[in-house]
Amino acid sequence: MNTKNLVLMALLVGVGAALYVVTPGLVQGMKPDFMLTMMFIGILLFPSVKETFLLSITTGVLSGLFTTFPGGFIPNVVDKAITGFAFLIVLLIIKKLASNMVVSAILVGLGTVLSGVVFLSVALFVIGSDVGATFAVLFAGVVLPAIAFNVVAFLIIYPIVTNLVKRSRFKTSVSQA
Template structure:
């Protein structure tokens, strides 16, 4: 991976950290995970499996540090790594058949649902849930997934436009 790709990934993860830090916790301390948006964009732009795993791990550590969910540190790392692998595979497969804009939107939704489900299941097994699974899924995961359709597409387009403006093509 080139230095430029590493810098871009680090900047996007830092952006995700800032956004994740200012989003307040809601139902049971669970918060809307906007860090996923930056993870999906990094994977969509770099399209490298090692980068996907590293991005998932780094994103998991970042969200673990800023979580308001009781005992959510380990589930954050688990869900980000699994979600990053699924996002990479979805991007790789769907990009052959669909426009990249559509693929990014699909990944934003599907992988956010996967992330939320893996997070809740691992939290349930490791520390328990502060509210019913269904309430957390319907109250946090699904609205976040819908939000991430727009957020992921918007951030992806902004990054691609800025890359064209500075003449940096990945």
């Protein structure tokens, strides 16, 4: 792993953490996860198993530490690990199409859906968190808005990051395309 790439991944995770901390909770302490958007951007830039593992675990641990959802640490770590590797697998399958901004935005939306379903499933059914709301209420009140937030954030942030990467000497999938 290249040190410059590690620094860029750390910056993405740091920006995601800052956005995550300042975002208010919507329903029962759950809030849109901008760290997820940054994880997706990192995986798009560095589509390899090592980088995905590092981004997923780091993002999961930080999301878990900052979560306002009761008992949300373990669901965050599990959710980010599953979502990160599922995103990578789909990305590698449709590698040529993923360079299209619309396709990438759709992938981010689908990744957000998967993340929300995994998080809620682990939190409510495995951990047994009692937050006074059902899966459907939390899905409709938090995951659906999070899809919109994450896709819009991706559409704003990703072009900026790719422009910076192309001007620099980073070795990413974008700079080599």
